[in-house]
Amino acid sequence: MQLGMIGLGRMGADLVRRLMRHGHRCVVHDVQPAAIDVLQNAGAVGAASIDEMMSLLEGPRILWLMVPAGAVEAALADLWSRLAPGDIVIDGGNSYCRDDMKRSVELGSKGIHFVDVGISGGTSGLARGYCLMIGGEEDVVVYLTPLFTALACDAHDAREDAGKHATHDIGLATDSSAATAQSGYLYCGLHGAGHFVKMIHNGIEYGMMAAYAEGLNILRCANVGTQKQEVGAEVTPLRHPEYYQYTFDLADIAEVWRHGSVIDSWLLGKVAEMLRTDPTLAQFAGRVSDSGEGRWSVEAAIDEGVPAPVLSAALYARFASRGQSVFADKLLSAMRYAFGGHLDIATPRDA
Amino acid sequence: MQLGMIGLGRMGADLVRRLMRHGHRCVVHDVQPAAIDVLQNAGAVGAASIDEMMSLLEGPRILWLMVPAGAVEAALADLWSRLAPGDIVIDGGNSYCRDDMKRSVELGSKGIHFVDVGISGGTSGLARGYCLMIGGEEDVVVYLTPLFTALACDAHDAREDAGKHATHDIGLATDSSAATAQSGYLYCGLHGAGHFVKMIHNGIEYGMMAAYAEGLNILRCANVGTQKQEVGAEVTPLRHPEYYQYTFDLADIAEVWRHGSVIDSWLLGKVAEMLRTDPTLAQFAGRVSDSGEGRWSVEAAIDEGVPAPVLSAALYARFASRGQSVFADKLLSAMRYAFGGHLDIATPRDA
Amino acid sequence: MQLGMIGLGRMGADLVRRLMRHGHRCVVHDVQPAAIDVLQNAGAVGAASIDEMMSLLEGPRILWLMVPAGAVEAALADLWSRLAPGDIVIDGGNSYCRDDMKRSVELGSKGIHFVDVGISGGTSGLARGYCLMIGGEEDVVVYLTPLFTALACDAHDAREDAGKHATHDIGLATDSSAATAQSGYLYCGLHGAGHFVKMIHNGIEYGMMAAYAEGLNILRCANVGTQKQEVGAEVTPLRHPEYYQYTFDLADIAEVWRHGSVIDSWLLGKVAEMLRTDPTLAQFAGRVSDSGEGRWSVEAAIDEGVPAPVLSAALYARFASRGQSVFADKLLSAMRYAFGGHLDIATPRDA
């Protein structure tokens, strides 16, 4: 098939490369001309403007947006007058599913199809293939199948993976959605469904990341009994220093867990790799960003009245890592001072 | 009655003062001679040594320890050879109930009685009276009643308080324990029971403090929609800045809540006072101490298999305020870098 | 002053009574004629319809809505054609501040003023006075002052309260907002500000309630060491049953904490009262409702990027109490079965 890719950042460029490997024709555009050049050298057709891109594509045209969530609205406004009935717009970024719903109605009023695709895989996806969560009109999604099979974590990998992980043979999927799921892409439902599932995917990702981070932090501090303790009435002394005399090699531990354990995961491979390379993680400041899906996952839980304590705790740890709890902490110290005359330690925070 | 007070810090000195106001004779000792002088000037009998204290008290002697939890063991070792059967040792500090059990057995083997008293009230207790949670042999506790009634938040206050808060008349207590509870002291059970109840008291205190701190932090940031937002794909933009245009006066809000609201409390009075005096709490660094009871409360919950998410969250906020999550945060950034090439903001934490 | 009260449920009726005690003329309406009759007998002017109410009030008219959040929209639609420029509509319920903003614009387009009032105090408010958090145009709020002073937790109580709780004299407020805060009502800011502050008030309320509930639950289970333990490899045995031999009287403990402790609060009075009356709380099923503010508080925290682990944990406990975590729990058991062959206990949940 042929398609126009708008947005050639890390993800957009990799998608184009993988699509071209599978024989698809890609017309590419970015606000940075240099990004166009790079892909043109790799075999893509460069388009210096949206107008040029539209003219280089045959109808019905497939336009794939791969821009930050905050830039989608402007990109759609740009496209609006240039689109014709039957054209298909795909939003492959991390948009909020509520925006998908609104946009599908607006585009639909002009006969234009809208498809939302949540993509996971990161920088490994080019080689490994991606996991695709797709929303929109089912027949339109089916029509786009060749693109999704090109991008998805391919069938061979999937089989190998199933073989390694399954305790018994799952067998061939008996229905088509299950079959595509085993091939790394899934039609999830109407407009927004793809991004809804991706949102929860990321919510879970935050929770898993935090589980590893907390556990390894506890292991790292398992030598606390060997250290000189703070004195004074304000911090309780460690009752049993003899239990905390271990100095663990976190990189080795992360590595051994990758072989046969219940907590083995793709993410754990990344943890092991990073700890091997930089055991103290000195290159990181510990101010963790969040890109929206974790927040929206928690808001969905609240709207539904469903508890999500782990996903929330993982999110809050990121907020706190950016200093957002400092006023609350000061207020705790202020209360302690007011009722008990306690003066909390005033040295600066560790970094 | 007469008693020997060992430990004349903030709390010990105030207890002596309040006991003397109610006519009790206090022999006092501290490792700091100056602390003894101060109370001697206020009417107490100073004892330069434990030996002198023992000689100044008539048997059966009442020894009240008011020292940090970490110093109780040494204080008891000092007393051990000097105590006689029938003597009563009271631990009024924040000891762990498990230590009370052990100590009561050791002292009991020699015919010495042990009483654990959890005390709440802080620096306000001298004027207002204290809340006393008491464990030990019931007859020994009953014998000490005059001391407890002297220290407790007095009956007049109690009645007034009950009148103001009750929605209907609770009436006179029909049993004696309820009656003493209304007078600010309670026999809670055998050895350790007083400190167990005090431990949970402090666990709840941490939770309440955190509830106020979190809520006021949200109010403080309710102007976030007026601020220039961080840009980039890594932090989600605020979708509705128009909803966050409020600049609240936190001191006024804390104050108004003290008058007729469901969340009025003694602690809220302290919050209002601190916010009035220092609206930005600039004098506090936001590194919050914890003195043990919050930890032991959570451990008790875990031993019992009872969920305590609020008490735990309050405790962890204190740990994190002291920089104890930084390695975990760095690991989150490291994972984000490894799988997505994301580089988290590297500026130093706010203070 | 005179005003029309629409909605004569528990809160609406009590507000009318307290307003009349302070000499205000109240025209009252409810969809239930019986509710009108009751207040008419108490001195109010009954209005069988909105039209009748409008005719009984002199302009500019003050209309006070005291209906469920879900019914405000319909009530405003009813009023819309009957309102004249200069009229004032007050929403005293638990509406979402975002709705206040929208409604103030709509009403404002016709010259009608909108005021949002968050009210705390519950069924005790009639006698004790209420805590009022107010948003809208400042001059309109000032104009309504006589109503707010009538309803608020009155000055005498306020002074007495301040005297009892303050550790040192706070002194007279130096600015007018602080002065009204000490009288139980506060102008918080533009439209929605009152309900925003009330929202956070309730978020804190959830957190405080959960802190007490968790702590008392731990105390209740402090006898777990006396009970026969479940056997088998799937549940860890209690390592130290000797530490959990206490049988605590929760009512007495709640009561003693009310006298001189750091965790004394108005709410604790309610806890003590309920535990005294019904120690096992057998009349309650333990399915806890939530009326929105707790959810919105957490969503505000997330929008602002501020951690709120305690407020969230308190909210989730309510969701879980209504069975909303059961599928997640089943999935945990399913995973345990899949990887370890573990069969979790299948007996029904305790009640």
Added chain:
Amino acid sequence: MQLGMIGLGRMGADLVRRLMRHGHRCVVHDVQPAAIDVLQNAGAVGAASIDEMMSLLEGPRILWLMVPAGAVEAALADLWSRLAPGDIVIDGGNSYCRDDMKRSVELGSKGIHFVDVGISGGTSGLARGYCLMIGGEEDVVVYLTPLFTALACDAHDAREDAGKHATHDIGLATDSSAATAQSGYLYCGLHGAGHFVKMIHNGIEYGMMAAYAEGLNILRCANVGTQKQEVGAEVTPLRHPEYYQYTFDLADIAEVWRHGSVIDSWLLGKVAEMLRTDPTLAQFAGRVSDSGEGRWSVEAAIDEGVPAPVLSAALYARFASRGQSVFADKLLSAMRYAFGGHLDIATPRDA
């Protein structure tokens, strides 16, 4: 090598089978004679008693305990008089590391070596190999290497796994501990180190399981907008039912995430398998057991002063699933009744 295996439950029997496949001679004993017969038929040497087992093993003897944590003490007492200096006792169960420390000292006083091995892999381990976390004297652990390599997730799997997951070539390990980690077993440190690392492994496992369970529960309830809502002032209505109209196929979603996503894991394979087999998980009651390590992980975090909100939340969800929050929930309802006259829904909990 040869060894005696005591305890032939699910795990013990599978360990024996895997050891025999690699040519090790296994003498086996269990309190259930039938369990001995089964393995004898599979090639093991049965021992009807501990005495018989001891006589069938050449010195220095290797005794591997594979019994519930609660039964280790009795098993060691049984062995005590029969052990000779130089013998090695391995505890492969889920014992608490603190017990390992104590036991290693006791056994060491008699010249007997103690080794603690935390084992992960569950019922899949027989085919896939196990992940082994080992503590004790290093030379003793090195001596036992042939047993560990037989049991561990073997080198071939390890290489394949590394190849699939790594984004770039990690290369051969440069030190020996890293090398064994890549082969699925790791010497972690002195006595208790193996079980300490296994404890944290399980703590993380709880967190990961909860992350999946919460996320999938949110997806499951994404159709809440299609359902008739509860009415009344006590539960807030869903503001935007239009956003919650999705009916997701959870089994397909779990499956697609296994192919190329960031949250792919071995555990997710189990989730997909269970949801495929039994989409409503009707066979599970949702009362989730916990076997100790999750609790001890949290206690270690608290002792170290390190925040662990995710691990704690995961643990508490299990406690609550067993009805352990019901009293706290009732108290919340009681407070709501006391201050606001609210009567919470009294219908039984969902199942």
